[in-house]
Amino acid sequence: MSNFDPKKYAGTWYELARIPNAFQSDVWWIPRDTISSIQRITQEPEIQGYSVINEMCYKWNLPCCKFLFGEKNVMLGDAWFDGKSSFKMIFHGLLGSMALILHMLFAANKRIIAPETPNYHIKKIIENKRGEYEYVLVTGGQVGEENLAWIMTKRHPDTMQEKHFNVVKDLLAYADELGYDTSSMKLHSLLEKRDV
Numbered sequence: 001m002s003n004f005d006p007k008k009y010a011g012t013w014y015e016l017a018r019i020p021n022a023f024q025s026d027v028w029w030i031p032r033d034t035i036s037s038i039q040r041i042t043q044e045p046e047i048q049g050y051s052v053i054n055e056m057c058y059k060w061n062l063p064c065c066k067f068l069f070g071e072k073n074v075m076l077g078d079a080w081f082d083g084k085s086s087f088k089m090i091f092h093g094l095l096g097s098m099a100l101i102l103h104m105l106f107a108a109n110k111r112i113i114a115p116e117t118p119n120y121h122i123k124k125i126i127e128n129k130r131g132e133y134e135y136v137l138v139t140g141g142q143v144g145e146e147n148l149a150w151i152m153t154k155r156h157p158d159t160m161q162e163k164h165f166n167v168v169k170d171l172l173a174y175a176d177e178l179g180y181d182t183s184s185m186k187l188h189s190l191l192e193k194r195d196v
Contacts, residue, residue, distance in 0.1 A: 001085045001122060001123065001124060001125060002085075004084070004085040004122055004125065005133075006043075006050070006081040006087075007043065008132065008133050009041065009122070009125075009133055009136075010041045010042060010043050010050060011040070011041060011133075011154055012038060012039070012040050012154060013038070013039045013040075013041070013136070013152040013153065013154055014037075014038055014152060014153050014154070014155070014156060014157055015037035015038070015039070015150055015151075015152050015188065016151045016152060016153055016157065016168055016187070016188045016191060017150065017151040017168070017172065017182075017185045017186065017187050017188065017191065018037075018148075018149065018150045018151075018185060018186055019147070019148055019149045019150075019180065019181070019184060019185055019186075020184065020185075020186055021140075021148055037054065037055070037056045037057070038054070038055045038056075039052065039053070039054050039055075039152065040052070040053040040055070041079065044078075048080070049078055049079055049080040049081070050078065050079040050080070050081070050087070051076070051077070051078055051079075052076070052077035052078060052079050052089060052091070053074060053075070053076060053077070054074070054075040054077065054091070055074050056074075056075070075091045076091070077089060077090055077091035078090055079120065082118045085121065085122040085123075086118035086119075086120060086121045086122065086143075087118060087119075087120040087121075088117065088118050088119065088120075089119055089120040117142055117143060118142075118143060119140060119141060119142055120138065120140055121138065121139045121140070121143075121146060122136060122137075122138060123137045123138065123139055123174070123175075123178065124136070124137040124171060124174055126167055126170075126171070132154070133154065134153060134154050134155055134167075135151070135152070135153050135154075135155075135167050135168070135171060136151070136152050136153075137149065137150075137151055137171045137174060137175055138150045138151075138152065139178075139180075149175055149180045149185070151168060151171050151172065151175070151185075153168075157188055157190050158190075160190065165191070165194050168191060172185070
């Protein structure tokens with residue numbers, strides 16, 4: 001897409017649909033399912049890029065897992081805009097996040113090394129009447145090998161009305177045109193109730 005503005009993209013995004021993937025389903029040998037995911041993107045001049053926080057809320061198949069691991073998992077990451085409509089994005093995991101914090105606190109060179117090629121691609125943005133980014137279709141993977149996709153919104157899902165569900169339908173149709181198997185997408189519970 002053209003005329004993409006990364007500063008307008010920054011903010012809080014709520015996941016509405018996704019193609020199933022490993023890091024949002026099973027963890028090690030313990031079955032789980034992500035029932036909601038929130039992504040927060042903030043501009044960070046210090047690294048000349050953006051900080052990314054993914055907050056995922058899980059439904060554990062085994063009751064003891066909720067006690068051991070909690071209901072939420074937070075992943076820290078960083079992203080660099082490629083000047084077009086993609087980001088070079090990297091997540092650090094638990095140990096990586098701890099190392100990153102120590103690095104940012106004590107290292108003389110605080111620059112974080114970005115991935116060599118973009119891996120987070122903005123395929124379509126829907127703006128509201130104020131010109132703010134409100135819905136997005138994002139794909140993940142190296143250029144030409146993108147096998148992941150998400151539909152997200154800056155509008156809290158609980159406030160969505162019929163016209164907003166129609167926007168999601170349009171984004172699903174567009175993802176289908178791009179060759180993604182939208183029939184396999186896991187939908188937010190509100191979309192499932194509406195049979196989107």
